[in-house]
Amino acid sequence: MSTVSAGTPVRSRRLRAVLSILATAVATCGVVVVATATPSSAATCNGYVGLTFDDGPTGSTSALLNVLRANGVRATMFNIGQNAQNNRSAAQAQVAAGMWVGNHSWSHAHMTSMSQSQMQSDLSQTSSAIQSATGSRPQLFRPPYGETNSTLQSVASSLGMRQVIWDVDSQDWNGASVSQIVSNASRLQAGQVILMHDGIQNTRDAIGQIVANLTSRNLCPGMISPSTGRAVAPDGATPPPTGTTPPPTGTTPPPSGGSCTATATTPNVWGDRYNTSVTVSGASTWAVVIALTAPQKVSTIWNGTATWDSSGNVMTVRPNGNGNTFGFTTMFNGNSSARPQIRSCTAG
Structure with a gap:
């Protein structure tokens, strides 16, 4: 039969x-x-890898982001400073699509031939341009061509960035075909990072097969840890769904303490996280106490220095020399309704 x-x-x-x-x-x-699960959320993640794309943002960034979102993955974009400055909307789109953004120098020069002061100026200018465009200051730095030395690493560290090279080279910059890129990516192991580039059609065409191969091996695209430079879980977050529209900006009524006042707004909200911007008035030296609702978790802070209480849910932010406005990104982690509450603002 x-x-x-x-x-x-x-x-x-x-x-x-x-x-x-x-x-x-x-x-x-x-x-x-x-309801259909995205590849990243459907897979059993026995490890994470870092998908990275250098040299953006470019005129093809939108196409790259569309492919990444269609495959349900997040990646790290190592942006060139002058590109971020000249393509602000594309840099903003990277963050809105759930990507992490790193520093890839101002103009992709051979940085090891620079003096320490030139390195400092180059990386600082790049981080400022990226922060101006995206609202987030990079925590990761990738040296152009992978060329580095102890001076460059020290400069990056002084600017709050971890240097990240790569474990696997896709060879997309060298004219690799789609099948060659997929084959190279298949060598990725848990914790490792692959080098790819913005603006290359073969790379975009390879992404679906790369993700399928990772899924078959129970590996998932993750974030690159600023502490270790290795790929780790993306704070338990999933990619924002295509077509997510941020809700209207809201304001958290801030109680005042001492002689300063802190006002919080949420200018950007995505499918898995949101940004909070806090402006302090009445003092140039201050301490703002902010409470989060668990299991929400802050992933990034800019223009301020934070310390946490023992619960991990209450942070105190103080100025770090970048003015009286600071901000932070909070991951929903399953709670999309709560917003941070400002408990106090103390001058001095």
Whole structure:
């Protein structure tokens, strides 16, 4: 007896049962919503890898982001400073799409031939341009061409950045075909990082196969830890769904303490996280106490220095020399409704 003919009645009964359920749902509610998991959330993650794209933002950044989001993954973009300055909307789109943004120098020069002061100026200018465009200051630095020395690493560290090279070179910059890029990426192991580039069609065409290969090996795209430079879980967050529209900006009423006042707004909200901007008035030296609602977690802070209480839910932010406005990114981690509450603002 044919296995096809023997299994057909069973499949037919199952199909009729499914159609019956769907018909009932439509009759009752008028709408049936089918939820499909993204590749990254569907996979069992036994390890994480870092997908990185250098030299952006470019005129092709939007196309790259579309492919990444279609495959349900997040990646790290190592941006060139002058590109970020000249393509601000593309840099903003990277962050809005859930990507992490790193520093890749101002103009992709051979930095090891620079003096220490030149290195400092180059990386500082780049971080400022990226922060101006995206609202977040880079915590990661990738030296152009992978060329580095102890002086460059020291300069990057002084600016609050971890140097990240790569474990696997996709060779996309060297004219690699789609199949070659996919083959190179298949060597990735847990914790490792791969070098790819913005603006290359073959790279975009390879992403779907790269993700499929990772999923087959129970590996998931993750973030690069600023502490270790290795790929880790992205704070338990999933990529923001395509078409996510940020809700209207809201303001958290701030109580005042001492002779200063702190006002918080949420200018950007995405599918898995949101930004909070806090402006302090009435003092140039201050301490702002902010409470979060668990399991939400702050992933990035800029223009301020934070310390945490023992619970890990209350932080005190003080100025770090970058003015009276600071900000931070908070991951929802399953709670999308809560917002940080400012408990006090103390001058001095």
